[in-house]
Amino acid sequence: MTQNGMPNMVMPGDVITREARRAGQNVVLKGDMLVSSKVGRVSVTDDTVSVIGLAGKYVPHIDDLVIGKVISHSGQAWELDINSAYVGFLLATDVFGRDFASHADELSSKLGMGDLVAARVANFDRTRDPLLTIDDRDLGKIDSGVLVRIAPGKIASLIGRQGSMVQTIEKATNAAFTIGQNGLVVISCEGPEELLRAKKAIGVIEREAYLPGLLDKVTASLGSGSR
Amino acid sequence: MGTVSILDGLERKLITDSLDAGRRADGRALDEPRKITIETGTIPKAEGSARVRLGKTEVVTGVKVNPSTPFPDTGDKGALICTAEIAPLAHPDAETGPPSEGVIELARVVDRGIRESHMIDMSKLVIQRDVSVVGVFADNAVLDDCGNLFDACSYASCAAILDAKMPTWEMVDGAPKMVEGASSELPISTIPVSVTMGRIGRHIIVDPDATEWMCMDARITITTNSDGNICALQKGGREGFSFEQLASCADTAIAVGAKIRSTIESSKQRS
Amino acid sequence: MGGRESDLVLLNSDGIRCDGRKIDEPRRISIKAGVLNNANGSAYIEFGDNKILAGVFGPRDVHPKHQSDSNTGILRVRYHMQPYSVPERKRPAPSRREIEISKVIKEALLPAVILESFPRTAVDVYIEILQADGGSRCAALDVAAVALADAGIPMRDMVSACAAGKVADTIVLDINNEEDQAGQADMPIAVMPNSGQITLLQLDGILSTSEYKKCIETGLVGCKLVYELQKKALKERYFGGQGS
Numbered sequence: 001m002t003q004n005g006m007p008n009m010v011m012p013g014d015v016i017t018r019e020a021r022r023a024g025q026n027v028v029l030k031g032d033m034l035v036s037s038k039v040g041r042v043s044v045t046d047d048t049v050s051v052i053g054l055a056g057k058y059v060p061h062i063d064d065l066v067i068g069k070v071i072s073h074s075g076q077a078w079e080l081d082i083n084s085a086y087v088g089f090l091l092a093t094d095v096f097g098r099d100f101a102s103h104a105d106e107l108s109s110k111l112g113m114g115d116l117v118a119a120r121v122a123n124f125d126r127t128r129d130p131l132l133t134i135d136d137r138d139l140g141k142i143d144s145g146v147l148v149r150i151a152p153g154k155i156a157s158l159i160g161r162q163g164s165m166v167q168t169i170e171k172a173t174n175a176a177f178t179i180g181q182n183g184l185v186v187i188s189c190e191g192p193e194e195l196l197r198a199k200k201a202i203g204v205i206e207r208e209a210y211l212p213g214l215l216d217k218v219t220a221s222l223g224s225g226s227r
Numbered sequence: 228m229g230t231v232s233i234l235d236g237l238e239r240k241l242i243t244d245s246l247d248a249g250r251r252a253d254g255r256a257l258d259e260p261r262k263i264t265i266e267t268g269t270i271p272k273a274e275g276s277a278r279v280r281l282g283k284t285e286v287v288t289g290v291k292v293n294p295s296t297p298f299p300d301t302g303d304k305g306a307l308i309c310t311a312e313i314a315p316l317a318h319p320d321a322e323t324g325p326p327s328e329g330v331i332e333l334a335r336v337v338d339r340g341i342r343e344s345h346m347i348d349m350s351k352l353v354i355q356r357d358v359s360v361v362g363v364f365a366d367n368a369v370l371d372d373c374g375n376l377f378d379a380c381s382y383a384s385c386a387a388i389l390d391a392k393m394p395t396w397e398m399v400d401g402a403p404k405m406v407e408g409a410s411s412e413l414p415i416s417t418i419p420v421s422v423t424m425g426r427i428g429r430h431i432i433v434d435p436d437a438t439e440w441m442c443m444d445a446r447i448t449i450t451t452n453s454d455g456n457i458c459a460l461q462k463g464g465r466e467g468f469s470f471e472q473l474a475s476c477a478d479t480a481i482a483v484g485a486k487i488r489s490t491i492e493s494s495k496q497r498s
Numbered sequence: 499m500g501g502r503e504s505d506l507v508l509l510n511s512d513g514i515r516c517d518g519r520k521i522d523e524p525r526r527i528s529i530k531a532g533v534l535n536n537a538n539g540s541a542y543i544e545f546g547d548n549k550i551l552a553g554v555f556g557p558r559d560v561h562p563k564h565q566s567d568s569n570t571g572i573l574r575v576r577y578h579m580q581p582y583s584v585p586e587r588k589r590p591a592p593s594r595r596e597i598e599i600s601k602v603i604k605e606a607l608l609p610a611v612i613l614e615s616f617p618r619t620a621v622d623v624y625i626e627i628l629q630a631d632g633g634s635r636c637a638a639l640d641v642a643a644v645a646l647a648d649a650g651i652p653m654r655d656m657v658s659a660c661a662a663g664k665v666a667d668t669i670v671l672d673i674n675n676e677e678d679q680a681g682q683a684d685m686p687i688a689v690m691p692n693s694g695q696i697t698l699l700q701l702d703g704i705l706s707t708s709e710y711k712k713c714i715e716t717g718l719v720g721c722k723l724v725y726e727l728q729k730k731a732l733k734e735r736y737f738g739g740q741g742s
Contacts, residue, residue, distance in 0.1 A: 009737045011729050012610075012647050013655035013692040028612070028654055035692070037612055037652035039736050054736050056650015057538065057557065069235045081233075085557035085571075085619045114236045126617055127568075147237050153650075186237070210737050270629050272547065273582040283535045287628055289582020312590060315576065316553025316624035318536045323576055323624075366581040366590070368626065370551060371535050 006044065009210065010036035016049055024050030040153065041210060054210065058084045058152040058182035060121050060130040067142070067180030068132065070115045073107045080117060083152065083182045086129045090119060094133050116142040116186065118178055142178065145188035146195055150206050152183035157209040158202065165205070165215060172222040173198040197222055232320055234441040242442050246430040253436065258479050260422075260434035263382065263487065265494035267390040275391025275413075277494070279383035282436055283373035288365060288383035290391040292413075294354060294403040295362035305352020305360045309338035311367040311380050318372035336421075336461045337367060337380045340450035344419035344458040347388065351414040354396045359403045361393065363413065374437035377448045377461075381421040382491060388413060389495040418491060419458055420484035421450040424476050426464075431472060433483055447473070449480035453488065457481075506680055509666035516676050524660065524672040524720050529641065529731035531648045537624075539649025541731065545637035546674055549629040552641040554649035557619035565620070571613030572620050575604035577638055579627040599635045600625075606639055606659070606688040606698035612652040621651055632675040633661045636686050639698065644728050648735065656728055657697060659688035660720025662713045664705060669712045671720045683709075687717035691725040 006017050016027065016034045023029045026038040027049055036042070038053035058066070060082070068080030068088050080088040093100045095110055111117065118139050119132040134140045150158060159166050159179060166177050175189035175198045187198050204221045208214060238252075245252045255261070261282030270276035275290035295306055311334035313321045326334070341347070352361035365388060367380040395409035425435040425443040435443060445464035452458045457477060462468070468476070508516050515521065525546035534540035537553035544550075560566035577600040581588050592600075603625070613621065623646065625638045636659035643657040663673040664683035673684050683703025689696050696714070705713060 009733075011656070011732055012653035013690070015692065026652060030654070030693070035654065037654065038650055039647055039732050053650050055539065055648055069233065071233050085616050087559070112236075114233050114239065116235050116237055126615070142237070145237060146241060147235055208738070270549065270582055272585065272629050276582065287580070289580060289628075291582055291587040293587060310581070310590065314551075314553075314578070314624065314626050315622070316534060316537050316540065316551065316555075316626060319555055319558070364581065364587050366587075368580050368628075370626065373535055 004044070006042050006049070008042055009040075010042055010051055011039055012037055016042055016051075022048040024048040026051035026053050052153055052156070054151060054153045056151075056153070058082060060084055060086070060088070060124040061181070062121050062124060064121045064181040065179070066119055066121060066132070066182040067147075067178065067184035067186060068117050068119055068182075070111050070113055070117065072113070073111070075107070078107060078111055080119070080132060082130065082132075083184060084130065088119070088121075088130045088132045090117065090132045090134065094135055111141060116147065118142055118180070142186050145178070145186040148185045148187060148199055148202055150183050150185060150202055152181065154205055154209040155179060155181055155183060157214060158185070158205050160215065165218065168215065168219060169198055169201045169222065172219075173201070232441070234438060238438050239442055242439055243427065246427055246432070251432060252438070257430065258433045258483060260378070260483060260487065261436065263490050265382065265386045265491065267386055267494050274393065275387045275389070277383045277386035277390055279379055279386060281375060281379040281382065281434065283371060284369070284375060284379045285371040286367055286369050286376070286379045286383040288367045288380070288387040290387045291364040291366070292391060292393050293362050293364070294359050294396055297357060297360045302357030302360070303353060304349040305347070306362040307338075307342060307347060307349065307365075308362065309341055309365045309367070309384060310334050311337055311369070311376070313369040313372055313376070317369045321372065332461075332463070333376055333380060334367070336377055336448055336459070337384055339461070340381050340419045340421050340459045341365070341384060341388070344417050344450065344452045346385070346415060346417055346419055348414040348416050354403050355398045358401070359396070359398065361396075363388070363391070372437070374440040375423050375434050377423045378421050378434060381419070381450070382487065385418055385420070385491050386494050389415065389418070389491070417453040418488050419450050419452050420488045420491070421448050421459070422480040422483050422487070423448040424479065426466070426468060426472065431476060431479075433479060447476055449477055451481050451484045455481050455485070506676060508677060508680060509668055509670075515665065515670065517674055521668055521670045522716070522719065524723055525674060527724065527727055529644055529727050531644050531731040531735040537645070537649070539645045539647070539651070541641045541644035541648055543637050543641035543644075545631070545633065545640070546672075547629060547631035548627070548634050548637040550634065550638050550641050551626045551628060552638070552645040553624045554621065554642075554645045554651065555624075556621035556649070557613070557616040557651070558622075560618065560620040566618050568617055569614070571616035571618070573604055573608055573611055573613060573623070574620055575600045575607065575623045575625070575642070577603055577625045577627070577635070579630060583627045583630045599638070602698055602700065603635065603639050603642060607642065607646065607657055609695060609697050610643070610653045610655050610657045610690055611646065612654060615652065621646070621649075632673050632678040632684075633686065635659075636661050636688065639688050640724050640728060644731055647732055655690035655692045655695075656725060657688055658691050658721040658725040658728060659686065659698060660717055660724050661686040662717035662720065664703060664709060664713065669709060669716050671716050683713070685713050685717060687714060687721060689718055689721045691721060
């Protein structure tokens with residue numbers, strides 16, 4: 001028990017509190033009780049009780065950076081697998097500009113099947129599939145690096161407070177991380193040795209994201225592989 | 228369902244770049260299969276059973292041994308039926324409903340290896356000639372599809388057949404009746420071992436994993452028996468092999484197969 | 499329920515059942531979450547001699563498209579027995595029994611899953627019976643619920659199932675295969691343990707109204723035991739065995 005007598009780790013159906021609070025993400029109101037709908041950690045901010053789900057697919061949020069894989073395209077848009085319940089759409093006009101003409105510009109000349117793309121969620125609601133954009137700095141096709149997957153619910157742990165966790169790993173392995181909120185991470189680094197250590201550090205986070213002292217454990221795992 | 232997974236560009240590049248540098252993306256040698264673990268007797272209620280893990284691929288095979296009516300022209304032999312299915316929980320692309328052509332090929336290749344090697348001496352599975360024979364059913368269920376189902380199912384079938392206990396039947400009033408407390412092993416004459424190899428560009432690799440499988444130009448499954456002879460073949464994929472490549476594949480299948488055969492044999496001794 | 503004459507002593511004078519259990523004692527149950535590589539969620543259960551694997555995919559695109567609902571996600575369940583799971587080899591195609599069980603399991607899970615937030619998608623639950631024993635539908639439901647939680651599908655509550663029945667004129671918990679064959683009644687029950695809603699209830703056999711009530715009460719005790727084991731499996735997977 002932590003946080004005002006509320007449980008820290010919960011399962012679907014677990015009662016979190018009977019106090020009058022607002023039900024946030026992954027929390028349902030049942031009578032006078034707030035009940036968790038997922039396996040996860042309880043998080044209380046102001047008046048809202050939420051559960052950070054540790055399992056499951058990515059749920060898109062506007063402005064999130066995601067990494068998608070091109071799985072199909074029509075004459076007007078690419079379809080990207082973003083590890084979500086829904087396929088993400090990247091409009092041809094977003095890539096070619098407003099005066100895009102479908103007969104003149106062949107979509108596959110820009111992005112082909114299997115290409116990985118760093119994109120931002122531009123729009124999403126329950127009636128429409130997520131709309132993606134690459135119209136910003138550092139967005140677009142990813143040409144090099146190695147793709148690693150982690151549960152979307154553990155991305156916050158990978159980033160750490162003000163980016164402390166990912167910076168620690170990057171510094172120790174001389175690698176650059178591109179982190180998609182959807183659980184896809186691209187690691188770019190010098191050699192296979194560094195890659196292995198970076199992957200190992202991510203493995204520690206995947207397994208132990210819920211336990212205290214995570215940064216120390218990750219630091220230890222980074223140290224053990226070097227020299 | 229109705230979807231087909233697409234390999235991402237970075238992974239494809241990693242696989243081909245590694246091969247050009249003389250190794251594989253997961254660190255294996257080109258002729259090195261993934262780790263094989265075999266447990267037998269996993270389904271105690273079946274006459275024989277085995278759970279095989281080939282890397283992350285997992286198969287559970289059960290063997291049922293029942294009296295059956297022989298076909299009119301083979302009344303002097305027992306019956307063997309070997310099936311395979313990819314359970315829909317094994318992969319997001321796996322489908323419910325009637326088996327796809329890929330699944331039917333899988334079942335037939337596994338069946339052919341066991342049948343054509345004469346692994347089981349079918350002439351010893353006769354209860355009464357032309358009236359009642361012993362039917363051996365080996366049903367393979369792929370529970371986790373992480374590449375190379377041909378070999379995983381073939382090893383699981385062999386291990387489950389070796390594990391099987393055959394009841395004894397006698398004819399009473401024209402029908403087979405089980406004799407209580409009397410059972411024996413199936414009459415085994417050889418252990419067939421398949422080795423599946425993939426060609427990616429000019430490289431030939433043994434036991435492709437899920438991602439290598441998606442990069443393959445062509446594949447060949449070569450099944451050898453305990454004497455080191457070739458007893459079944461299946462070439463697949465959209466491209467071909469040269470004669471020289473096929474000759475070297477046979478040598479690889481015999482050498483790699485011999486090691487795997489001893490793994491399968493020792494699974495029986497443990498149980 | 500056959501109620502057949504047999505040599506088997508279903509309940510002896512000391513109140514011990516044919517497999518050595520007391521009347522209120524369940525069989526051995528173990529559950530493990532997260533056992534498959536490709537499914538979004540998975541779990542494995544051994545419940546007596548039942549050995550059952552469940553895998554969940556989704557929420558994902560619906561094929562065929564006409565099943566898709568623009569207001570909500572849909573749940574699909576397939577209960578399937580391996581040919582070698584039963585004494586007499588079963589043909590691989592789904593039987594009428596498997597189709598009915600798939601439906602009652604789906605309807606037992608539906609009140610718990612929250613699919614309104616995933617319109618136009620499907621959640622697929624695939625259950626493979628590797629070895630069947632008495633009470634396989636309850637065990638299948640128990641493992642499916644854990645696999646759903648492991649897939650991160652939002653749920654109002656868990657769903658926990660266990661059967662009760664009548665053997666030698668006595669209401670007993672968790673009927674095994676022999677008791678199913680030779681006993682007088684078999685009643686599978688599933689409940690959402692926190693809300694108390696009963697979401698699956700079937701009966702084969704004859705009970706008086708007082709026996710009927712006693713049977714439900716007995717089954718619910720079993721469901722509670724199962725619920726603790728479901729939570730334990732998820733804790734081991736996600737919290738290293740610690741927590742709530």
